Amino acid sequence: MIVANTFFTRTVRTSPAVMIALLVVPVLGGLLGVLLPAFGWFPALGATEFGLFGFTELFATPGIERMLLLSYGTSLVSTLLAFVITVLILASYFNSPWLKRIQRLLGPILVIPHAAAAIAIGFLIAPSGFLSRLFSPWLTSWDTPPDWLFPHDPYGLSIILGLALKELPFLLLIALGVLAQPEIGKVLRQQHKVASSLGYCPMTGFFKVILPSLYGYMRLPILAVLAYSSASVEIPLILGPNTPPTLAVAIMQWFNDVDLSLRIKASSGAIVQILVTLSLLVTWWGIELLVKKCSAAWLTNGEREHGGMIIKLITDVITFVMVSTIILALLGMVFWSFAGFWSYPNLLPDQFMTMHWQSALTQMQAPLFNTLVIAFSSTLLAIVLTLFALESEQQSNKTISAVSGLIIYLPLLIPSIAFLFGLVWLFEQVNSQNTYLNVIFAHLLFVLPYVFLSLANSYRRLDPRFSSVAASLGAAPSKIFWQLKLPLLISPILIASALGLAISFSQYLPTLLAGAGRINTITTEAVTLANGASRRTSAVYALMQMLLPALFFILAWLTPKIFSRARV
Amino acid sequence: MKSITIPSLVIEKLQLKQKDKKLLSLDEEIIGGQVLTIMGPSGSGKSTLLNWLVGMLPNEFEATGKLYLNGADVSETPSHQRHIGLLYQDPLLFPHLTVEGNIAFAMPKGDKQERLDQISDALKQVGLEGMEKRCPESLSGGQQARVALLRVLLSKPKAILLDEPFSKLDSQLRQETRQLVFEQIQRYSLPAVMVTHDQSDATAAQGKVITLDKLI
Numbered sequence: 001m002i003v004a005n006t007f008f009t010r011t012v013r014t015s016p017a018v019m020i021a022l023l024v025v026p027v028l029g030g031l032l033g034v035l036l037p038a039f040g041w042f043p044a045l046g047a048t049e050f051g052l053f054g055f056t057e058l059f060a061t062p063g064i065e066r067m068l069l070l071s072y073g074t075s076l077v078s079t080l081l082a083f084v085i086t087v088l089i090l091a092s093y094f095n096s097p098w099l100k101r102i103q104r105l106l107g108p109i110l111v112i113p114h115a116a117a118a119i120a121i122g123f124l125i126a127p128s129g130f131l132s133r134l135f136s137p138w139l140t141s142w143d144t145p146p147d148w149l150f151p152h153d154p155y156g157l158s159i160i161l162g163l164a165l166k167e168l169p170f171l172l173l174i175a176l177g178v179l180a181q182p183e184i185g186k187v188l189r190q191q192h193k194v195a196s197s198l199g200y201c202p203m204t205g206f207f208k209v210i211l212p213s214l215y216g217y218m219r220l221p222i223l224a225v226l227a228y229s230s231a232s233v234e235i236p237l238i239l240g241p242n243t244p245p246t247l248a249v250a251i252m253q254w255f256n257d258v259d260l261s262l263r264i265k266a267s268s269g270a271i272v273q274i275l276v277t278l279s280l281l282v283t284w285w286g287i288e289l290l291v292k293k294c295s296a297a298w299l300t301n302g303e304r305e306h307g308g309m310i311i312k313l314i315t316d317v318i319t320f321v322m323v324s325t326i327i328l329a330l331l332g333m334v335f336w337s338f339a340g341f342w343s344y345p346n347l348l349p350d351q352f353m354t355m356h357w358q359s360a361l362t363q364m365q366a367p368l369f370n371t372l373v374i375a376f377s378s379t380l381l382a383i384v385l386t387l388f389a390l391e392s393e394q395q396s397n398k399t400i401s402a403v404s405g406l407i408i409y410l411p412l413l414i415p416s417i418a419f420l421f422g423l424v425w426l427f428e429q430v431n432s433q434n435t436y437l438n439v440i441f442a443h444l445l446f447v448l449p450y451v452f453l454s455l456a457n458s459y460r461r462l463d464p465r466f467s468s469v470a471a472s473l474g475a476a477p478s479k480i481f482w483q484l485k486l487p488l489l490i491s492p493i494l495i496a497s498a499l500g501l502a503i504s505f506s507q508y509l510p511t512l513l514a515g516a517g518r519i520n521t522i523t524t525e526a527v528t529l530a531n532g533a534s535r536r537t538s539a540v541y542a543l544m545q546m547l548l549p550a551l552f553f554i555l556a557w558l559t560p561k562i563f564s565r566a567r568v
Numbered sequence: 569m570k571s572i573t574i575p576s577l578v579i580e581k582l583q584l585k586q587k588d589k590k591l592l593s594l595d596e597e598i599i600g601g602q603v604l605t606i607m608g609p610s611g612s613g614k615s616t617l618l619n620w621l622v623g624m625l626p627n628e629f630e631a632t633g634k635l636y637l638n639g640a641d642v643s644e645t646p647s648h649q650r651h652i653g654l655l656y657q658d659p660l661l662f663p664h665l666t667v668e669g670n671i672a673f674a675m676p677k678g679d680k681q682e683r684l685d686q687i688s689d690a691l692k693q694v695g696l697e698g699m700e701k702r703c704p705e706s707l708s709g710g711q712q713a714r715v716a717l718l719r720v721l722l723s724k725p726k727a728i729l730l731d732e733p734f735s736k737l738d739s740q741l742r743q744e745t746r747q748l749v750f751e752q753i754q755r756y757s758l759p760a761v762m763v764t765h766d767q768s769d770a771t772a773a774q775g776k777v778i779t780l781d782k783l784i
Contacts, residue, residue, distance in 0.1 A: 191662060193654065197653055302667060302675050
């Protein structure tokens with residue numbers, strides 16, 4: 001293809017390189033910035049000799065085994081749980097209208113920030129939470145809150161609950177997305193029909209025919225979920241035990257300690273964190289092999305009925321419990337945000353008031369402003385870079401290489417706790433002192449992959465004949481881009497923007513670290529408040545965290561509709 | 569035991585409607601080994617008919633009438649208990665299983681070695697000797713079509729439906745495969761319904777041909 005050499009085409013052509021550099025340099029630089037101190041090189045402290053004393057110190061920390069076990073266990077169990085329930089739901093409601101309904105119910109959970117979800121679940125399962133009130137005193141005969149350890153139980157059960165509830169909608173939507181792709185979904189459905197015509201009950205047909213193929217498409221997202229959950233900070237911080245916490249939370253505390261010498265131990269911890277994540281991925285791979293080996297004979301043994309009714313019944317119960325948990329958690333949070341005096345075990349607050357909202361909203365102005373400025377800046381940058389990179393694909397007539405494709409997801413695959421501290425060190429090295437810019441830049445690392453993921457398909461699927469027609473009418477590439485492609489793609493662009501904003505809104509660690517603790521957003525405030533005094537204020541902040549992304553998703557969804565109606 | 573019962577598929581006073589709009593009506597009896605051919609342009613209700621026969625009629629359609637298989641009323645039987653085999657234009661072999669696995673999947677439960685022997689025999693008969701462990705994607709289109717046929721036949725169906733089964737094959741392969749399919753249908757004495765828009769398929773089937781009209 002011959003492409004005109006204009007300012008526009010030159011800019012577009014360089015954009016993939018710029019995008020890749022913007023992702024690779026900070027992530028690899030950040031890793032380097034952790035690797036050096038991990039092995040003892042930290043000039044600011046006068047440590048200039050390489051050695052393993054960081055690791056020695058790390059493994060001498062009391063409770064380190066528990067930390068490792070907690071990180072490993074919570075992440076593996078929650079991902080397994082989320083995966084199994086996803087499969088049960090798919091198997092039970094495949095070809096049933098309930099699948100769509102469950103999808104619609106769970107979809108919005110995706111955009112709820114981890115911190116807000118953790119706060120909501122914490123409120124639900126706390127001793128004086130909604131759950132214990134719901135069953136008291138008529139069933140439990142409790143007049144005072146029970147003496148249980150939730151939500152900070154030492155076994156990490158609360159963390160598992162929080163992670164699994166957040167991961168499940170993601171995995172389910174990924175699976176439904178695969179099934180919705182015409183090339184894949186149609187074939188799988190037909191194969192299911194074949195199995196049915198061969199006498200397989202729908203449930204067994206799903207497990208023996210659909211799942212083995214479907215799993216292949218879900219593997220990468222599952223591994224991403226596993227990697228993320230092993231190193232996430234918000235949920236273990238809010239729902240986890242404190243003595244000791246998970247490794248990721250401990251690392252964060254050491255890095256933020258006033259005692260700078262802990263930095264070396266923290267850096268070693270970050271390296272160990274990467275190893276924990278890797279070992280989780282290997283474990284998953286091992287489980288996968290084992291299941292494959294054990295099920296090979298079962299797949300073709302001709303057995304056609306496998307207790308489908310019982311599995312269906314179990315799934316119905318699980319789905320009901322899960323959806324009720326989510327609804328109760330949200331409802332409880334709304335009640336807390338309006339509660340005056342609320343004596344135990346009353347199900348509803350004794351009095352309702354809007355005071356918490358009023359006072360929180362006045363205190364919230366600065367964090368809200370920061371949240372919006374950072375989110376809009378990083379999202380705008382991400383959208384522009386993504387669109388240019390995708391346009392460059394079409395001009396050069398080939399999709400970006402597999403390596404670049406993988407690099408885009410680098411910030412999502414490498415535990416952020418492992419490279420963000422190095423990134424802060426990198427900021428110091430290049431003397432970048434504008435904390436605002438640093439935070440926007442750090443957010444971009446996480447916003448960009450999601451925006452790219454969300455836009456790429458629509459952009460690549462746009463009928464190429466539109467451009468050909470426009471070009472034959474004498475339109476320059478820039479005109480085709482601005483006046484043809486962008487208007488045609490307005491809906492996906494707006495949805496990608498809303499997604500980008502939601503991702504930015506939810507960032508905790510990047511804001512905290514790149515902002516050196518000086519830039520407060522709704523999310524950092526919510527996390528701080530979650531372990532603090534007032535449950536009511538905390539509820540207001542968590543609800544704000546949910547309302548913001550919801551608002552922009554609704555706007556993104558409505559705007560094209562309003563415009564298209566105006567035209568008709 | 570009624571050993572002389574002739575296998576048969578009876579469609580009794582079938583009326584198919586889509587939102588009060590009449591699609592088709594049919595009243596037929598197909599004896600084992602015979603092929604009823606349904607022809608007609610797309611949109612004439614061919615696939616809706618097949619969906620009704622296997623018990624997968626989408627909700628927007630309505631049907632009255634009965635379906636008898638070897639004398640038993642199966643009109644309300646769920647599709648996986650009907651024992652009506654389906655052969656599509658795409659072979660739809662399961663990619664996660666080998667050729668052998670695909671056929672074993674379809675066969676009734678039983679002794680493992682016996683099942684494997686049966687598969688080898690069947691493969692030999694259709695010229696696919698020694699292909700047991702191959703993965704379906706490595707086979708040619710014609711070979712895949714033959715495996716798909718064996719898969720249906722070895723599942724011991726009581727009737728078989730052919731949904732444009734040869735339309736993806738080139739003309740040489742088409743004739744061979746067609747011949748093979750009709751031979752096997754006769755050999756197993758299966759009542760068959762074939763949907764096609766190719767006249768040569770209809771001629772080769774040597775059975776009754778019903779042409780549906782396109783609805784406006």
